[in-house]
Amino acid sequence: MSEQQMQPEKTPQQIVDELDRYVIGQHKAKRAVAISLRNRYRRRCLSRDLREDIRPKNLLLIGPTGVGKTEIARRIANISGIPFVKVEATKFTEVGYVGRDVDSMVRDLVEVSMSLLRSQRIEQMGPKARERAHEKLLDILYPEGRRYHPLSGFEKSSDEQSNLPIDIEETDSVLIKRQQLSEQLLKGELDEKEVEIDVNDQATPVVEVFSSQTGFEEMGINMQGLQNMLGNMLPSRQRRRRVKVCEAREIMFQEEMHNIIDQDELQKEALNLAQESGVIFLDEIDKIASSFTSKSGPDVSREGVQRDLLPLVEGTSVMTKYGIVKTDHILFFAAGAFNVSKPSDLIPELQGRFPVRVEFDALNVDDFKRILVEPQNALTRQYQALLEVDGLSVEYTTDAIEAIARFAFQANADHENIGARRLHTIMEQLMEEAAFDAPQKLSGKYVVDGESVEKAIAPLLKNHDLARFIL
Ligand SMILES: Nc1ncnc2c1ncn2[C@@H]1O[C@H](COP(=O)(O)OP(=O)(O)OP(=O)(O)O)[C@@H](O)[C@H]1O
């Protein structure tokens, strides 16, 4: 069946394990996310009539700033097989105003599904396309060997040469030459040589970088359709280009991939994948909740955005360039700090569409300590890697980690609580000197211990005004 079913779906525990690699603590939130994701899969396994009635469990993630809400979202994006987009709710404007309309996130989701499926296809069929591209390139580099194919031998063709008795020796030498060339090509020895190839002007690359066509799409212009239409009307133009062998290999690979992939089928599958497995993460949802009941100023527009969101969350059809997407079973996660506004400041209809509420925990000193060292992208590791480039090998003592965490916690208590982001500002202060002095004044081992943290940070904390600006 479809590709996504070929990959084993992650169990809730596996999803939590995956998130654990980057996000410390927040177990309730991780569990809730994992359950919602798994429920999609469970639903897909049911009979059609049951399936239709089961609604996705949309989540509202609530927590103070800097405790990992967005971080969780970023990590869900990496869980394979799930088309996922994260958008800031503040980006949208009410329909009719200049700006992005809410439907664009569904279009983005389909785009993500497309590229997910494309890379799956490349994984599956890439080797075959590579092989074909290699043979084609060989044909160009060594035209005499053109009619030899490794499996079927020489082609019997009706042109002049085939009537001539083929000289065995010649056959051998052609074969050997081709074989040698093939090996050289594979080893990359010919990469820098130039070769002339015909490129199809219309072959679109299979791996598309996120294109700028959304702008057109928002204006209601269907670029793909336009392109296809024009493409069918105009004969595909071949252009002769001189390129390096390594480039030629890539171009031919793309062309072969393009030939192998059935575009229509791919689009259909992408629409389905977005509908059935898509996840949309609406970040900063609290920023569009109005804490006042005033009906003037920006609040009207914020409420307008909320109203625009309703049908999407409830289930509606959105036109995308690949076809219509029904949003009934797209899973929505919304997250916000809700320090100024409260979830109850959202319009009631929207509140009701996020039935599962999860609160994030505030982070304590122990969490900070773990955040500093445990995640795969931990801050201390980032500084180590950066300075390693300049020949400085940084080490942190346990005391140092302890002190950084303590100072961060204290700064949060004394000033504004910005959660784990405080670790970033403190680390920046702490490492400033090393970052500047490497490599000219500093090299070799560089130990950060409790004392040096104390020396760098404590004076800043003591001075209230200084701390407010610097930390
Ligand atoms: N629980 C955590 N585990 C690991 N790192 C964390 C955690 N919480 C926060 N961080 C770190 O702090 C940074 C900010 O966190 P994040 O972006 O998730 O904040 P947020 O909860 O979305 O806050 P806001 O409401 O301000 O958007 C992250 O880049 C990450 O490095």
Ligand SMILES: [Mg+2]
């Ligand atoms: Mg955030």
